[in-house]
Amino acid sequence: MTAPRLLILGGTTEGAELAERAVERFAGRLDVITSLAGRTQQPRPLPGRVRIGGFGGAEGLSHYLRTEAIAMLVDATHPFAAHISSNARRACARAGVPRLILQRAAWTAQPGDRWIEVADAIEAKNRVREFGQRAFLALGSGELAVFRSLRNVPLVVRVADAPARPPLAGAEIVVSRGPFDEREELRLLRKHRVAIVVSRNSGGDGAYGKIAAARRLGLPVIMISRPAPEPGNTVTSVDAALDWIAERLGA
Numbered sequence: 001m002t003a004p005r006l007l008i009l010g011g012t013t014e015g016a017e018l019a020e021r022a023v024e025r026f027a028g029r030l031d032v033i034t035s036l037a038g039r040t041q042q043p044r045p046l047p048g049r050v051r052i053g054g055f056g057g058a059e060g061l062s063h064y065l066r067t068e069a070i071a072m073l074v075d076a077t078h079p080f081a082a083h084i085s086s087n088a089r090r091a092c093a094r095a096g097v098p099r100l101i102l103q104r105a106a107w108t109a110q111p112g113d114r115w116i117e118v119a120d121a122i123e124a125k126n127r128v129r130e131f132g133q134r135a136f137l138a139l140g141s142g143e144l145a146v147f148r149s150l151r152n153v154p155l156v157v158r159v160a161d162a163p164a165r166p167p168l169a170g171a172e173i174v175v176s177r178g179p180f181d182e183r184e185e186l187r188l189l190r191k192h193r194v195a196i197v198v199s200r201n202s203g204g205d206g207a208y209g210k211i212a213a214a215r216r217l218g219l220p221v222i223m224i225s226r227p228a229p230e231p232g233n234t235v236t237s238v239d240a241a242l243d244w245i246a247e248r249l250g251a
């Protein structure tokens with residue numbers, strides 16, 4: 001008899017940790033497949049099977065769930081990856097596949113933080129324009145594109161992979177892949193004479209260094225709030241996701 005199949009929608013630290021621990025804990029009882037969008041040039045190796053690339057919307061994903069006989073799905077995608085999470089909700093409903101959302105908790109402001117909370121990248125860009133001083137952007141490509149219309153404000157942009165062409169004309173580009181700790185971030189903010197940090201409220205530890213460093217330097221942070229979460233059963237830890245899988249396996 002073949003083992004039931006788990007599909008993890010990944011691309012995050014939590015998704016990778018879940019794949020690693022699920023393969024180990026449910027060895028021989030679960031077939032683990034991780035799906036990646038294919039944005040990263042060299043994704044970290046994962047145990048279990050890995051498939052790469054889009055499914056073709058909710059319909060494509062629902063077709064995949066049926067043809068691959070997926071028994072359960074964990075949506076461990078990034079809190080700002082809204083399309084795939086919406087597709088996952090609709091596809092699972094259509095295919096009758098149980099779905100769990102694994103999403104790390106959002107950051108909350110600490111004493112000493114100077115956050116300016118904004119709803120989206122457009123509002124963040126408007127705030128940077130008003131501020132008018134050197135801004136550090138640690139954002140996804142979707143949010144970065146919004147800053148293209150910003151003129152006359154010096155920008156420092158960090159990207160994970162060397163881009164084929166500059167993501168923003170005239171910006172200083174830093175190519176570096178996280179996680180980043182507070183010390184490294186302090187060095188970077190000082191070196192580039194950053195006056196304001198623009199961040200998404202991603203949560204987790206790997207991207208928190210710049211928030212702690214900004215607090216230490218007394219810099220304001222324009223914090224972009226998360227998109228509205230998808231409805232559905234949600235956990236914030238890999239342990240809780242493993243328990244959900246165990247329950248479904250009757251293990």
Ligand code: NAP
Binds near residue numbers: 011081085
């Ligand atoms: P998105 O806007 O929600 O997704 C755009 C499209 O990419 C989806 O409609 C889907 O294409 C495909 N896709 C996304 N995640 C996929 C996955 N895990 N497996 C297969 N196809 C996937 O997402 P995004 O913001 O571009 O992020 C893409 C991936 O990078 C996500 O998996 C996310 O976990 C990871 N990531 C994103 C961020 C971020 O800043 N947003 C940060 C870290 C990691 P089809 O409609 O064709 O299926």
